[in-house]
Structures are given as structure tokens and as C-alpha cells.
Amino acid sequence: MAPTLPALLCLGLSVGLRTQVQAGTFPKPIIWAEPSSVVPSGSSVTILCQGPPNTKSFSLNKEGDSAPRNMHPALKPWDKANFFISNVREQQAGRYHCSHFIGVNWSEPSEPLDLLVAGEEPAGRLRDRPSLSVRPGPTVAPRENVTLLCQSGERTDTFLLSKEGAAHRPLRLRSQDQAGRYQAEFSLSPVTSAHGGTYRCYGSLSTDPYLLSQPSEPLVLVVSGLTWYLSVLIGVSVIFVLLLLVLLFFFLHHRGQDRCRKSRAADPGPEDRGPQSSSSPGADAQDQAICEQERRQPVAGHRDFWRQWGGDAEKGGGPGLGTETPHSTPPGAGWWGHRDLWRPWGDAQKGGGLHSIPRDARRGLQP
Incomplete structure (x- = not known):
């Protein structure tokens, strides 16, 4: 009976794990690209996939690709895999998913990752670099309304706005024809300190959505000043310090008046004053000086x-x-x-x- 119980427990755990995997209850892995999902043609990129601990291996798939799965064993601490792609070209541009292998089955695929290749033919048909401008200016205050305007003189179906070093995917907007110029307005209102950084704009055609034009000139957005919660915190701190100073002033003033009253009540007339001893001559002299000053104020009046x-x-x-x-x-x-x-x-x-x-x-x- 004793050896049978551990065997039944292991069998139950194995069945439960298989049921969870088949039901798809394991969390989806996370996928991202470094240094960015927008890759200049001919450069390198690393696609990372991360899952739960004790993952055995990961696979990377590209939509529309009939090639077998690209599998990598999990790296320590057994929850991540790196897929390195060198000399990125048109063939590598597209939408990717990754999955992780635990137990006896594969997990559900991750959210999609769009790998965008900039400056690659046939997207070179967009020979005009788009221009990027900002309103009201490149230096703004927190919570101000900011608009980034991307324009091109050539026919462009979609504009993309990419921030250098950002983990999120680029912003994408359909272009609008304004007097023969194609443009898109990206609103960042209201801005915070997190919006500061270097931005670039790209154009693309609907026939090749993963191939982008050459980037625009970089635009550096500077968000100056403190955020609103820091301003409120500083204001409250200043008011608190001023209140403490006022309370301290009234406390010292009231304490001095009490000393003066006690000194007057305990001070006999000149004819009845005899030799006295004081435990703190310095304090008595200070109290007498304060009281004498208060006596002189009404006299002066x-x-x-x-x-x-x-x-x-x-x-x-x-x-x-x-x-x-x-x-x-x-x-x-x-x-x-x-x-x-x-x-x-x-x-x-x-x-x-x-x-x-x-x-x-x-x-x-x-x-």
C-alpha cells in the first residue's frame, strides 16, 4: 500500500498538468525585440520570448512561413529564449509569434510581434523621406498638449511613429491627403516625463505593410519641469514647514510671557529684596533682560x-x-x-x- 500512494499522486499530477496544457490554461509567453522592432535593412535584431519557470524550450513562428518551427532550449533561469537574426532583409520582415513547451504539449502562441524593415526594396518606391515636426515646440511642460506631424510629398498609405528605446510597438495612423501632401497627426496629450525622447517617422504602403521607407530626421522631445504630483508635494512640504515655524514662534513667545509673569509675581520690592541664590545665574539674567525689555515697551509708548x-x-x-x-x-x-x-x-x-x-x-x- 505504501509504494502505491506516491505512484497515484504522480499520476494525478501528470494528468492534471496535461489537462491544463490541453485546455490552454498556461499563461501565454511574452515576446519583444531588441533593440527595436523597427530594424534598418542589413542590421541585426534579437527576438526574445519569455514564459513561466521550468520551461523546457521555446519556438518562434512567422505568419505565412511554411518552414518548420525554429526551436531554442530555454536559458537559465529556464524561462527565456533568444532568437538572433543577422542581416535583416525583406524576407525576415513580418509578424512573429512564440510558444513555450511545458510537460507534454505547447502553450498558446504569444501576442503578435511585427518586425518592420526600414529602407528595403521594394519599399524603396517611397524614396521621399517623411518630415517630422512638433507643435507647439520641441520643449514643452508637463500636461501640455503636444502633436507630432508626419508628412510626405509622395503617396503614402500609413505613417508610423517610433520612439527610440521604447518597448511598445510603433504608433500607426492612416495618412490624409492635404493639398497634395500626405500627413498624419500623432497626439501625445497630455505629455508626461515618460514622453521625452527621440522620435522618428516612417511611411509604408498597404501592399507591403512590413516594409518601411527611410526614417525621417530624428526629433528630440524634451519635457521640462516637474510633474504635477511633484509640484503638489513640494507645495505641501513648504506649507508644512511654514506652519511649523509659525507654531514655534508662538510657542517661544508664549513661553517668554509666562516666564515674565512668574518673574514679576515672585520679584519682591526693592526694600524687601534680600540676598538670593540662583541655580542658573545665566538663565535668570536672560529672563530679567527679557522682562526689562517688555517693561520698557509700554513706557516708551x-x-x-x-x-x-x-x-x-x-x-x-x-x-x-x-x-x-x-x-x-x-x-x-x-x-x-x-x-x-x-x-x-x-x-x-x-x-x-x-x-x-x-x-x-x-x-x-x-x-
Whole structure:
């Protein structure tokens, strides 16, 4: 019984694998060409085919070709095969598929790969190189609308736009006759940084769709500036930093005010102040300097007020009869306060009368 169980398991796995292959449930292989699927006549190209792990071999087929399958063993890590074609000519142009072999059967063919040969006869009947231009210009900003215009003076059925180094197949558009010139407009709107690169334009005839004309002059498209999500990210970062700075400013300002209040509440009068000791003389000196500066700010405000009042009184525009000032002597005004206070008394002696002196000042002068 014991040896029978492993044999049954292996048989079940083999049957399940064969059923999956026959039902076509294995993933299709992937096919692409390097350096590009558009190949200048006489140059070389490599067609690559990739499938799942543990693939035994791959085959490459060309549509309409009666030749037997071109088979290559899988390369490590056993999931890829390279098909090298040298000196590409008209005979190699066409549509290719690849398949991979796992178990006892072949997988479904891959998606098609069109191998296009440029500058090969009889496509040489298109002797006029197409021209390639861009609107609004070769340097654009992200998310801008861009149009690549391919034109030719000869009859052309289809235009193809190829980007250098791109993995996707060339863009293909039917041509339109515009006043004797054939053209096609390729829209790349809206552009991103991925659209930047070197582009070329080709023409082809419907009778030979895999044979292309000579390429146009290369056009380099530059997408300058940051993409929209990077711009948004930078803007949010700047706002966040500014918000942190504002919060830090208010925090330090509030902290300084709290220190000043505590210092004023704990500071006794000059007559009650005895010898004190401080654990941090530098911090106490800094707090005292900050508090002293805050004390001087309102004093400077009163000083300017009384100075202005005294100057107006000298010019005859001082307070008249019945006008009261809040203080006879501004608190902390010192010499400036007393000097500005007694200026109206001099004006009274010159003929202004006692009533031109503030009421608080008159109380101090009357016997």
C-alpha cells in the first residue's frame, strides 16, 4: 500500500498538468525585440520570448512561413529564449509569434510581434523621406498638449511613429491627403516625463505593410519641469514647514510671557529684596533682560504720548478748559514726563490761563 500512494499522486499530477496544457490554461509567453522592432535593412535584431519557470524550450513562428518551427532550449533561469537574426532583409520582415513547451504539449502562441524593415526594396518606391515636426515646440511642460506631424510629398498609405528605446510597438495612423501632401497627426496629450525622447517617422504602403521607407530626421522631445504630483508635494512640504515655524514662534513667545509673569509675581520690592541664590545665574539674567525689555515697551509708548501732548500745547493746540489727562505724571516717564507736564504751565503764564493746565496738575499747584 505504501509504494502505491506516491505512484497515484504522480499520476494525478501528470494528468492534471496535461489537462491544463490541453485546455490552454498556461499563461501565454511574452515576446519583444531588441533593440527595436523597427530594424534598418542589413542590421541585426534579437527576438526574445519569455514564459513561466521550468520551461523546457521555446519556438518562434512567422505568419505565412511554411518552414518548420525554429526551436531554442530555454536559458537559465529556464524561462527565456533568444532568437538572433543577422542581416535583416525583406524576407525576415513580418509578424512573429512564440510558444513555450511545458510537460507534454505547447502553450498558446504569444501576442503578435511585427518586425518592420526600414529602407528595403521594394519599399524603396517611397524614396521621399517623411518630415517630422512638433507643435507647439520641441520643449514643452508637463500636461501640455503636444502633436507630432508626419508628412510626405509622395503617396503614402500609413505613417508610423517610433520612439527610440521604447518597448511598445510603433504608433500607426492612416495618412490624409492635404493639398497634395500626405500627413498624419500623432497626439501625445497630455505629455508626461515618460514622453521625452527621440522620435522618428516612417511611411509604408498597404501592399507591403512590413516594409518601411527611410526614417525621417530624428526629433528630440524634451519635457521640462516637474510633474504635477511633484509640484503638489513640494507645495505641501513648504506649507508644512511654514506652519511649523509659525507654531514655534508662538510657542517661544508664549513661553517668554509666562516666564515674565512668574518673574514679576515672585520679584519682591526693592526694600524687601534680600540676598538670593540662583541655580542658573545665566538663565535668570536672560529672563530679567527679557522682562526689562517688555517693561520698557509700554513706557516708551507713554513717553511718546506725553511728548506729543507737550509739543501740541506749545503750539497752542493743547487741551482746553475741562480737559482731563489720565495721569499728572506718566508712570516711568522720568525727566521727559516732568518736562512735558510743566510745559503747559509756561503757556499759562504767557496768557493761556490756569485753565489750560490739566486738572491733576492744578491740584498740585493750588495752595
